[in-house]
Amino acid sequence: MTPDEIREEILDILENIAPDxxxxxxxxxxxxxxxxxxxxxxxxxxxxELRKRHRVQIPEExxxxxxxxxxxxxxxTPLMKDLQKA
Amino acid sequence: xxxxxxIGAGMSGLAAGIRLAYFDQxxxxxxxxxxxxxxxxxxxxGGRDYDVGLHAVTNYVPKGTRRGPLARALKQLRFTRDDxxxxxxxxxxxxxxxxxxxxxxxxxxLESEVAAKFPHEVDNFRRLVARLIEYDDLxxxxxxxxxxxxxxxxxxxxxxxxxxxxxxxxxxxxREHDMDYGQFCIMFRSIFLEGFARPFAGVRLxxxxxxxxxxxxxxxLKLRSGVERIHVEDGRAVGVVLDNxxxxxxxxxxxxxxxxxxxxxxDDVTEPVESRAxxxxxxxxxxxxxxxxxxxxxxxxxxxxxxxxxxxWRKPDEQLCDVRTGVICSPNNxxxxxxxxxxxxxxxxxxALADFDRWSNLPEDQYRLEKLRWYDxxxxxxxxxxPDFRGHVVDTDMFTPHTIRRFTWHDNGAVYGAPEKRLDGxxxxxxxxxCGTDQGFVGIIGSIVSGISIANQHCxxx
Numbered sequence: 001m002t003p004d005e006i007r008e009e010i011l012d013i014l015e016n017i018a019p020d021x022x023x024x025x026x027x028x029x030x031x032x033x034x035x036x037x038x039x040x041x042x043x044x045x046x047x048x049e050l051r052k053r054h055r056v057q058i059p060e061e062x063x064x065x066x067x068x069x070x071x072x073x074x075x076x077t078p079l080m081k082d083l084q085k086a
Numbered sequence: 087x088x089x090x091x092x093i094g095a096g097m098s099g100l101a102a103g104i105r106l107a108y109f110d111q112x113x114x115x116x117x118x119x120x121x122x123x124x125x126x127x128x129x130x131x132g133g134r135d136y137d138v139g140l141h142a143v144t145n146y147v148p149k150g151t152r153r154g155p156l157a158r159a160l161k162q163l164r165f166t167r168d169d170x171x172x173x174x175x176x177x178x179x180x181x182x183x184x185x186x187x188x189x190x191x192x193x194x195x196l197e198s199e200v201a202a203k204f205p206h207e208v209d210n211f212r213r214l215v216a217r218l219i220e221y222d223d224l225x226x227x228x229x230x231x232x233x234x235x236x237x238x239x240x241x242x243x244x245x246x247x248x249x250x251x252x253x254x255x256x257x258x259x260x261r262e263h264d265m266d267y268g269q270f271c272i273m274f275r276s277i278f279l280e281g282f283a284r285p286f287a288g289v290r291l292x293x294x295x296x297x298x299x300x301x302x303x304x305x306x307l308k309l310r311s312g313v314e315r316i317h318v319e320d321g322r323a324v325g326v327v328l329d330n331x332x333x334x335x336x337x338x339x340x341x342x343x344x345x346x347x348x349x350x351x352x353d354d355v356t357e358p359v360e361s362r363a364x365x366x367x368x369x370x371x372x373x374x375x376x377x378x379x380x381x382x383x384x385x386x387x388x389x390x391x392x393x394x395x396x397x398x399w400r401k402p403d404e405q406l407c408d409v410r411t412g413v414i415c416s417p418n419n420x421x422x423x424x425x426x427x428x429x430x431x432x433x434x435x436x437x438a439l440a441d442f443d444r445w446s447n448l449p450e451d452q453y454r455l456e457k458l459r460w461y462d463x464x465x466x467x468x469x470x471x472x473p474d475f476r477g478h479v480v481d482t483d484m485f486t487p488h489t490i491r492r493f494t495w496h497d498n499g500a501v502y503g504a505p506e507k508r509l510d511g512x513x514x515x516x517x518x519x520x521c522g523t524d525q526g527f528v529g530i531i532g533s534i535v536s537g538i539s540i541a542n543q544h545c546x547x548x
Contacts, residue, residue, distance in 0.1 A: 018161060020152055037152040041162055044542055048109050060547070 001080045003073050009085075010072055013049045017042050028069035050076075054083055087335045088112045090545050091326055093313050093351075094342035096124025096494075097530055098522040100296040101537030102340055104163050106545055107303035114334065115305065116326065118312030118495060122297060124342065125494055125501060125523065126530055128290045131483060134431065136372060138485070138493075139501075140289040141388055141415035141435065142282035144257065145275075145531040146172055146191055154280060159534045162542075169295050172283035173420045175387035180249050181471045182392050187249055191281025204246045214240045219279075221271040226509055229268030236267050248397040253277055253390045255399045256413050256437075258528040260364035260502035262400045269507075269526075276529060282387055284417060286426040292530065312495075313343075316518065318354035323518045326351075338545060342522030342537070344496050345508055352515065362504050363497030365401040367487035369440040371464040374481035375432035379416045382473045384434075389414040391471040401441055407460050408439040409467035434475060438464045442487035442498040457484045502528050511540040519544045 001009070011023055014036070021036050032038050046066055050056045056079050058066075065075035090106050092099045095117035106113045121127060126139035145156045149167050160167060177195070180187045185203055189196035193215065201208040217240065221228070237247045251265065254273040259265045265273075285291040297307065312329040316339060325335035341348040349359045379385070392398075392411040402408035415435045418428070438460075448456060461484045465476065487499030496503070503523030511519045519540055527536040 016164070018152075019166065020150065020157075037157075039158065041158065041538070041542060044546070045162070048546060052109055 001083050001085050003077050005085045006073050006076050006080055007069065009053070010046070010069060010076075013046055013053075016049065017045045026069060028073075031067045032069070033067075046072075054080060056080060056083075087337065088114050089336070090114075090338050090340055090541075091116065091334060091336035092340045092342070093326075093348070094124055094522065095119075095122040095297075095307060095309070096342055096522060097126055097293075097296070097533035098525070098537035098540075099124070099340070099342045100293070100300055101159070101163060101534040102521055102541040102545070103300045103305050103307075103537075104296065104303065105538055105541040107300055107305035108164065109546060111545075113300075113305045114336075115300070115307045116311045116313055116328070116334075117307070117309050118329070119493055120310055122307070122309070123289065123293050125490075125496070126289050126293075126533070127493065128288060128293070132481060134374065134481065135288065135290070136483065137288045137290075137417070140284070140530060141413065141437075142175060142284055143170070143172060143292075143531060144277055144280065144282060144529045146174060146281040146283035148191075155276070155531045155535050156280070159531050159538065162538045163296075163299065163534070165295065165299070170292055171285040171287070173286060173422045173426075175282035175284075176385060176419045176421055178253075178282060178388040178390075179386050180252055180390045182245065182249055182252075183394065185245070185249075189278060191283075193279055196278055200246070204243055207241055207243050207246050210241045211246070215279075218271040218274055221268070223268070223272065225268070229266055229507075229509065231267040233265040233267045233270035234263075236270070245395050248392070248395065250274075251399075252392055252397050252411065253388075255397070256390055256411075258502055258532070259399065260366065260500065260523075261505040262365065266507075272527070272532070276532070284420045286420075286422050286429075288417070289530070313351055315353045316341075316348070316351045318352055318515060321354075321515065323352070323515050338517040338519070340519050340521055340540065340545060342520070344500075344522070345504055345513070345520055345524040346497060347495065348513065348518065348520060352513075352518070354515075361497045362506060364500035364502055364505055365442070365498060366399075366502065367440050367442045367490060367499040368437050368501060369407050369445075369460060369464065369484065369486050371436045371438070371461045372483045373434045373436075373465065373475065373479045375434065375475055375478045376480050377478060378418050378428065378432045379434055379475065380418065381432070382475050382478065384416065384473050384475070385419055386414070386472070387416065387419045389471060391468065393467070393470065400439070402439055402444075406441055406444045406456055407464065409464050411439065412464065412468055413437040414468050414472055431480075432478070434472075436464050436468045438467070440487050442491065442500075445486045445488045446491065453486075453488070457486065460484070496523075511544060
């Protein structure tokens with residue numbers, strides 16, 4: 001998957017986790033928690049959804065890499081580059 | 087081989103089951119009873135539907151609110167607000183001799199009532215609210231400090247303290263007389279800052295949705311499947327043996343049976359486990375009326391009463407029940423969607439404190455007689471605070487602590503579990519965990535959050 005495809009996938013996951021959030025104005029450089037109503041349970045869900053959908057394993061010490069959209073995509077790009085977009 | 091075996095198909099077990107099945111685990115929920123729900127179940131009698139447990143779903147917040155336990159529970163289980171079809175309360179009351187405080191959803195009405203009836207206390211009351219909003223749910227250290235100490239520190243009028251404690255203890259305090267400060271904060275928020283609601287169809291709607299989702303995700307639910315023991319080998323649970331002798335293997339076990347009840351199931355525990363269950367249980371007197379309570383001039387959703395200035399929250403001393411305090415609930419008095427129409431009957435439910443041992447030790451014919459006698463006494467006590475509806479009763483039912491024990495298998499018929507909570511959900515075994523009332527959260531949304539958070543913490547991260 002390309003970084004753009006990964007970004008789309010993360011948006012889809014966020015929409016699934018937090019259907020009431022307006023994701024249209026998401027600023028990729030700003031932390032999710034500063035613009036969305038996400039708690040630690042939601043972050044676990046991003047990790048779990050990635051595992052469920054793409055078998056991507058993210059160790060607990062790397063959860064901080066998922067702070068913003070930009071850092072998430074950067075972190076996932078090497079892990080997901082060989083995956084095909086579903 | 088299951089990834090997780092869940093004991094008990096109540097709110098917490100079903101919620102945990104959904105989380106685990108959603109993330110592709112093989113999950114089996116085992117329930118001894120013939121139906122689901124546990125402490126929040128339902129039954130049908132004489133052609134009528136009754137709820138057990140649920141007077142109100144607490145933690146209600148208006149649609150669109152993204153914070154708080156209700157939003158979190160829905161989000162985690164991938165439900166929408168409409169799935170629970172919650173209709174808000176009309177208005178509730180705390181009634182003590184000569185003074186009452188009305189409250190609705192959100193703090194506004196209660197605050198103005200405190201200002202009107204305890205004007206010297208309103209600033210203190212605001213300080214109390216500010217303080218408990220700051221309380222962190224996961225702060226185990228201050229969870230157990232005395233709520234009465236905090237209240238005595240903050241408020242000066244003993245009557246106001248008793249009036250505030252009354253609904254919070256009634257809806258979720260396993261401890262006698264005093265309350266853990268952590269539990270106090272959780273209950274205060276869920277009742278006074280958030281509020282009450284009910285689905286038109288009652289608790290069965292929520293349960294039905296939970297089960298439907300669990301099954302759609304591939305989860306297995308086995309009713310009439312009591313767990314006789316948890317089989318332990320080398321410090322790990324390896325599976326369960328059912329009452330009928332069938333054996334199931336699992337990598338871990340999540341139990342909503344209660345802490346002591348679960349320990350007793352483990353076959354590595356050979357010493358008798360002393361009961362540490364709460365001593366508080368209830369009787370409920372249900373009256374079906376020939377008209378809506380509103381037609382009799384009664385429009386409160388929930389009314390908490392106490393007939394003296396001192397609120398007594400203890401197991402009854404010398405009698406089967408203590409009717410000096412009680413809860414009166416009318417499922418008719420919610421703001422249902424007009425499209426739903428009205429409930430088929432007027433209903434008033436009244437709850438009183440009851441002594442499990444006394445009820446359980448009665449011979450059968452006397453048990454039946456005492457049920458009739460105490461129905462009358464409970465109603466007699468309650469009509470001091472609500473219009474006398476006794477001329478309009480067309481049907482009645484009554485359940486006791488004995489009934490609760492019989493259908494939930496919780497020691498003492500304890501509705502809010504043990505006074506000592508196991509907030510982290512762990513047991514002496516590395517792969518057996520607790521959810522439900524003994525883990526800490528109570529109420530419908532609380533139990534759901536309990537199942538979710540223990541599933542997240544202990545069952546999903548490997």
